[in-house]
Amino acid sequence: MTSRREAKMRMKRGARRAASERRGEEMRGKQRRKGKPGGGGNSRTRTWARRLVVWGGSAALLGMLVLAIAVGVASRTIPSFYQLKATQNAQTILVRARDGTEIVELGPSYGEWLKYDQIPASMKHAMIAVEDRRFNSHFGVDPIRLTGAILESFTGDKRIGGTSTITQQLARNVFLNNNRTFDRKLREAVLAMALEWKFSKEQILELYLNKVYFGGGAYGIDSASRNFFSHPATTLSTAEAAIIAGLVKAPSSYSPTADVDAAVGRARVVLQLMEEQGYISPSEANVDVSAVRLKKARSQNSVRYFTDWVLPQLDLLLPETFEPIEVWTTIDVGMQRAATESVKANTPAGSQGALVSLDRDGAILAMVGGTDYVETNYNRATNSMRQPGSAWKLFVYLAALEAGYTPEDRVVDTPVTIDGWSPRNSNGRNAGEMDVRTAFAYSVNTVAAQLGNEVGFGTVASMARRFGITSPISTYPSMVLGSSEVRLIDMTRAFAAVSARGLSVEPYGVTKVTTSSGEVIYSHREPRVSKLVPDYVAAGMTDLLQTAVNTGTGRAAQIGRPVAGKTGTTSSNKDGYFVGFSSGITTGVWMGRDDSKRVAGLQGGAAPARAFAAYMRYAVKDRPVEEFDTELHLPEWQLEPDDEYFYGDPDDYYFIDEQGNLIEPGRREQPQDGVPFPVEGEQLPNSGLRPQAPGQAASDEFLERATGQRLPPEPPMPRTIRPSDNTRESRQQPRN
Secondary structure, rough: HHHHHHHHHHHHHHHHHHHHHHHHHHHHHHHHHHHOOOOOOOHHHHHHHHHEEEEEEEHHHHHHHHHHHHHHHHHHOOOOOOHHOOOOOOOOOOEEEEOOOOOOOOOOOOOOOOHHHOHHHHHHHHHHHOOOOOOOOOOOOOHHHHHHHHHHHOOOOOOOHHHHHHHHHHHHHOOOOOOHHHHHHHHHHHHHHHHHHOOOOHHHHHHHHOEEOOOOEEEEEHHHHHHOOOOHHHHHHEEEEHHHHHHHOOOOOOOOOOOOOHHHHHHHHHHHHHOOOOOOHHHHHHHHHHHOOOOOOOOOOOOOHHHHHHHHHHHHOOOOOOOOEEEOOOOOOHHHHHHHHHHHOOOOOEEEEEEEOOOOOOOEEEEEEEOOOOOOOOOOOOOOOOOOOOHHHHHHHHHHHHHHHOOEEEEEEEEOOOOOOOOOOOOOOOEEEEEEEHHHHHOOOOHHHHHHHHHHHHHHHHHHOOOOOOOOOOOOOHHHHOOOEEEEHHHHHHHHHHOOOEEEEOOOOOEEEOOOOOOOEEEEHHHHOOEOOOHHHHHHHHHHHHHHHHHHOOOOHOOOOOOEEEEEOOOOOEEEEEEEHHHHEEEEEEOOOOOOOOOEEEEOOOOOHHHHHHHHHHHOOOOOOOOOOOOOOOOHHHHHOHHHHHHOHHHHEEEEEOOOOOOOOOOOOOOOOOOOOEEEEEEEOOOOOOOOOOOOOOOHHHHHHHHHHOOOOOOOOOOOOOOOOOOOOHHHOOOO
């Protein structure tokens, strides 16, 4: 009985187990069929996932194999340690003036080669701390820095150029150039891994510290130490080591001979990193870096302002080359000397001065970026952004002339308010009616404001852009008086375009580059010239600029031959400008303080104009005198019939002038010479005169005979100049 009962129980359990298995199989079948029509959706997903993993893994393995092969091949081609030690690949550059004269030779300065054990520990630690904190653990490329930089590049912070390790920097300095292209970065990474494969960390750091560039022509830490501190690198202190290590990021910006404050600030960052990474104690990190004694700089010619500006352009002009080269430039040695002396002699005490001089084709003949290159190598001619004052009115009047004005058109110096802004003239008075030529010559602010408002402030800004102004331009009404900051070289370029009869001018400084064997590897090509304004606009503008020098605010710029130019002075005498041209040479001069504080007596028509004249007398002495083309050949839409067209010369008949005076034949009113209209920031030399009311054109006797009546007695006070109905304000817009 017992055995039968147990058998039945086993049969029942088996049946239940089989039923359970069948139900489980049915459930699994249903789940497989849910993912796709007819079933099997998840299976396909898993299949593609497996394929991606396999393909991705295969690609990664293939890439690693290719990379390993590339690194292996590169390691075989890399010279030995002793060959690299003996090879110096820095380039020597000989700079010549336009006549072939050697003006400066720039090249590598090498100190003694220091073995790894001879290099102070503080120097090695400082370099690793600031340039490559994981130097001792990576394989030539730092994956952590590389990954972080790639992520930052996707967020808009393009810092992939800052991912280079010390080994990568060594590879770039020895084998490559500084172009930031993906191809160059890839080759740099391969070479870095090859260096790590072939050399020890100590050898790599030894090569790096003896070859890296520290600025001022110094290659290697020993040369840098001797150049900056007057002693070999074997005796570097922690503070001095921090200064040198901080130079690698930007040798020109952090050079202690160029900017002590920047060098000290950068060195403090290095010391802080050394403390964070455990190389020095907190007390050592608090060392007074500013107390480090620097080597006294040697006197250098001001032509270094020019070479500092032009030589970086070689990276764009030349193919990759490390052999010695000769750079033939546009600089005229005599003009450069005259420019330097004129700036030094005329710049007010405590101020700085700058000068740029262009030939008619844009060749830079002279460039002075400051009064003393040794004191400060900051180039104010090409880098400084300052307000040009009334020199900006060049663009206002260009826009007005293009819109249909002529130098003879009548305008009114009267109080004006534009969008709540009310410009004023420096003497607080208004002279009334005058012509455009007079308003420009005496730099009348109210007239410039009205012209800018009429043609549109955006139109003035566009005109400035057309003539080469690259800095931001405001379109507020006050922009007509030069409130937008500009570079001196850009303003000089704009005036040069007017001198070239409205053709574009592109400043340049290199004519050709040759190798030491004489092979020409670069030659300057004339850029495509474009017409910026019609001939009649350029002629009219030249007329206005010439008048400003002959009788207006720029009289101090006269040199005994035709000169056209414009003064500019900002409020509170912070900036003084004069830009002008004569005999095909255009020169711009700026003066002011670097901190933008007031300079007593500084006006564009004074010191800057005198410096311009002193330089230009020398610059044009061997050139023929050139008269300006100021004849206007107006377009048909601007030619309107007038009385002269129908009745001949006004000198042949009586007429009534705009003040109501009867004019007899042959007695046309002559303009009074030298009537000043001083404005804010624009004082005319010996400007004690005041605008005079126009005198009576015909005699009392003539009028009595003509009218048959006796005239009333002369009033005790002169008449004020009132706007007439014939002023430019009341004229219609020109026809299209």
